Amino acid sequence: MSYAPMPPMSAPVQPKNGLGTAGFVLGLVGLIFAFIPIIGVIAWPLVILGLVFGIVGLLRANRGQASNKGLAIAAVVLSAIGLVICVLWTAAFGKAVNDAADGLPTEAAPAAVADAGSELAAAAPTAAAAAPAKHTVVLEVTTAAKSNLQWSSGFSANSQEVLEKGKTWSQTLTMDDLTFTSVTATPVDFKLGTKDNTCKITVDGKTVVEQSNSIGAICTYRP
Known part of the structure; x- marks a missing residue:
């Protein structure tokens, strides 16, 4: 058998x-x-x-x-x-x-300079005080796949949303003092061979960080 x-x-x-x-x-x-x-x-x-x-x-x-x-x-x-x-x-x-920097004492001006300043102030009593300078921070994300978007700035709560494939997202922030800011884009369903997501942070017109990654594009700015 x-x-x-x-x-x-x-x-x-x-x-x-x-x-x-x-x-x-x-x-x-x-x-x-x-x-x-x-x-x-x-x-x-x-x-x-x-x-x-x-x-x-x-x-x-x-x-x-x-x-x-x-x-x-x-x-x-x-x-x-x-x-x-x-x-x-x-x-x-x-x-x-x-x-702490704002609380530091300022050095007294010399008498001649102080007198000149007093004369100028008397000559132009209606001069307006200069407005504090503001900064513009732009966050940008471009997706190669459906992705989870998350961004935060300073003490603001995290903001999250889902972006479809091939979308471009941006957020413009205006702040008196620059603070830590971040933005991330991670695929909802990661697959090998997926093209890269891209993130970018621009401060006052200058790109300070830009990153592309298929697993997770993560951009962080520390002033």
């Missing part, structure tokens, strides 16, 4: 859990450091990378390529919270520096 040969057994496909796990670790460490003044500056790259890795890990879990969906969601949440805390700390520090 002869037996038919058994078909070869295919090896099971291992889940791609690496990015979701790495995003969770980076997001957790970044969130811890984000609460520490001064030292918290190192949290910036940690929470940004944790957010990107967590999003990619979540996309893999949704496609059945990874089995740690809960860990990837935790990575996105922890990294997003850490990023918000970093933004708030940066804005608070910048405001404190500006307030």
Whole structure:
């Protein structure tokens, strides 16, 4: 009696859990450091990378390529919270520096200069005070795929929306004092071979940061 040969057994496909796990670790460490003044500056790259890795890990879990969906969601949440805390700390520090600079005593003018100033003031009593200079900050995003858009500036709450493929979005901000500003564009459903999203920040007509990336275009400006 002869037996038919058994078909070869295919090896099971291992889940791609690496990015979701790495995003969770980076997001957790970044969130811890984000609460520490001064030292918290190192949290910036940690929470940004944790957010990107967590999003990619979540996309893999949704496609059945990874089995740690809960860990990837935790990575996105922890990294997003850490990023918000970093933004708030940066804005608070910048405001404190500006307030301290405004509170410094000014050197008294020499008598001759003071007298000349008094004479000019008497000659032109109706001269108007100069208006404080304002800055214009423009945020721009161009999408190569349907993407999640998120931007923030100073103490303002994060603004989020979804942009369709091939859309160009812009936001113009006017501020007396420049403050930390960021804008990101991440695909809703990342696929290999997707073209790059692009983000750009312009301050007073000058481009200060521009980035293109298929996983997540992230532009941050620190005055």
